[in-house]
């Protein structure tokens with residue numbers, strides 16, 4: 166009896182397919198090149214608590230890669246949703262979608278053509294289409310964003326930047342912070358938000374041939390000071406310059422996505438009692454904290470993980486999403502140095518996979534833009 | 538006119554000497570062996586706001602050495618008090634004294650024969666006698682202490698232990714902490730206080746030939762678990778053992794006076810959201826914090842400096858001193874593994890200096906005991 170019921174339900178749901186969708190999936194952890202594959206799958210008509218969406222754009226975030234490698238504590242379940250022969254997870258956590266069809270329960274909330282972003286992690290955003298529980302979608306206002314790049318990257322990087330500035334220590338107008346990876350997407354959002362809030366910043370970037378151009382760009386966005394990691398390491402000059410820059414002000418916050426010696430060196434220029442918030446470890450090195458800074462300068466070394474913050478403050482997080490939307494609307498935030506990579510929805514599986522693999526390998530922030 | 542006044546004042550104060558006192562002094566920072574010297578000086582009759590004291594015992598703390606080396610941010614002034622030819626500082630910060638003579642202003646507070654400890658740092662405790670501002674003396678109850686060793690070391694190590702357990706995180710009965718340098722004086726006080734408060738502990742000590750004896754000793758004082766640094770480094774065994782030990786409990790606090798890889802390894806066994814408090818760096822290595830512990834386990838790395846805590850909470854600190862006195866009185870605390878080193882007050886300067894230098898070089902906690 167119960168077998169019969171299940172069989173009927175399964176039949177009825179797969180029978181009303183709307184065409185083949187594509188996804189980047191994996192069935193075991195490892196090097197993306199080795200474990201990722203493109204899969205094609207049917208998407209049934211959505212049930213009453215679901216919304217059928219097509220993806221407009223999905224960014225590639227470092228945490229997505231870590232998740233595929235199996236070194237990220239937040240992990241999607243391996244299911245048979247996109248591949249019946251092999252339990253798989255769809256890669257990617259962040260994405261912008263367009264509503265196509267709405268289950269009865271969400272008819273008042275969503276309508277076809279509307280934009281939304283994924284409100285939870287581990288749903289698998291590197292795909293063209295899915296049916297998604299309506300509660301996992303956060304509607305966004307299409308007209309707020311200059312392009313899909315901003316909307317597609319709304320929930321991770323600018324929200325991280327906002328939380329780092331507002332929820333680690335109490336900064337007041339005129340206070341300073343020091344950050345590394347200042348030309349990362351978080352770094353740039355931090356610079357722009359800091360300008361808005363009236364905070365001053367020392368920004369560290371890696372040296373490069375066109376460094377002056379980058380320095381100028383970051384300054385034009387609101388960075389007070391921009392230095393290279395090599396300049397940071399020149400302790401003699403820094404010990405003279407930092408007091409000149411801050412003019413008796415206080416460096417109350419460190420923002421770190423690099424770790425290693427760069428972060429340790431930044432800490433030396435933080436004021437007594439300041440906090441360093443590490444939210445990434447791009448150097449793949451531990452943070453070698455000088456003991457004297459802990460004991461004598463009372464520095465505090467904390468971490469920040471937007472995924473955890475979100476799950477602990479869901480309502481406040483929604484508010485931040487809408488604040489960030491406003492920041493895009495009024496031009497406080499704009500996305501720079503990101504690259505939209507076009508991918509035809511109906512590309513063959515090899516092209517589909519290669520586009521993602523190339524984007525993963527490439528330099529700078531990449532956002533896959535799915536084209537009809 | 539003003540020169541005349543000064544000359545008279547100086548003459549009148551040095552003219553009423555009570556005999557030669559001796560001190561360990563330095564006039565430049567460096568290796569103790571090279572910069573310390575013994576000096577003899579006259580102590581005049583104390584003025585009305587002073588108390589004349591003779592030292593009974595003065596411990597040698599790592600921070601005293603750091604101070605002589607010039608790597609300690611809290612520094613005594615170099616004055617001509619003990620050497621008219623060369624501005625000097627008297628070494629040592631902690632000490633037990635006996636009141637000899639009392640200036641008018643403190644007649645009600647102190648009386649000859651009474652015991653007291655130095656209530657501030659940078660007064661120079663490695664000496665036989667001094668006139669001290671009555672406000673810098675904290676009277677203690679002779680009868681509370683089994684020996685002068687406990688009274689002489691009252692203000693730094695047990696108070697540090699007390700603050701580490703009570704003022705870093707909120708520990709409840711049954712909660713766990715993990716500490717390194719567990720056989721240090723702070724470590725042993727921590728173990729005894731933890732037993733009193735009902736906290737459980739994983740204690741790390743350096744391996745040694747008679748390790749089982751040390752383990753037994755620490756357990757008999759109240760340590761729940763004692764392991765060597767080598768055992769700590771065996772990650773496979775530790776990952777199995779720690780959950781067995783803590784039985785679903787939480788390791789909410791790390792206490793670290795070693796830093797380096799030992800501290801980083803301890804952090805791996807701390808519970809989500811736990812805090813590591815570093816109060817020393819005996820390994821002379823920075824603390825290489827794994828980034829994942831910051832981001833995904835939300836561990837916090839803080840420092841603790843009793844000198845700063847004291848200056849920020851002077852009244853509460855006095856209460857802690859009296860609590861610790863009570864703990865000695867009722868047997869909660871006892872001093873073990875400390876060595877009293879006898880030194881005749883009237884020893885010649887060479888003997889005086891050598892006794893200190895040997896104690897500095899020696900292994901284990903040394904307390905110089907001045908004998909009449």
Ligand SMILES: C/C=C/C(=O)SCCNC(=O)CCNC(=O)[C@H](O)C(C)(C)COP(=O)(O)OP(=O)(O)OC[C@H]1O[C@@H](n2cnc3c(N)ncnc32)[C@H](O)[C@@H]1OP(=O)(O)O
Nearest residue numbers: 455456457458599600603607608609610697816817818819
């Ligand atoms: C219960 C009592 C606890 C204590 O007293 S805490 C000290 C305990 N001592 C130990 O653990 C002994 C073993 N450990 C060590 O010796 C340790 O090296 C130490 C814990 C000292 C110091 O730790 P570090 O190894 O981290 O520091 P350094 O010796 O490299 O000192 C440099 C650092 O300390 C700070 N420092 C040092 N001297 C000063 C001054 N003068 N003023 C201001 N700031 C200062 C300052 O930030 C300095 O940075 P730079 O300016 O870039 O050089």
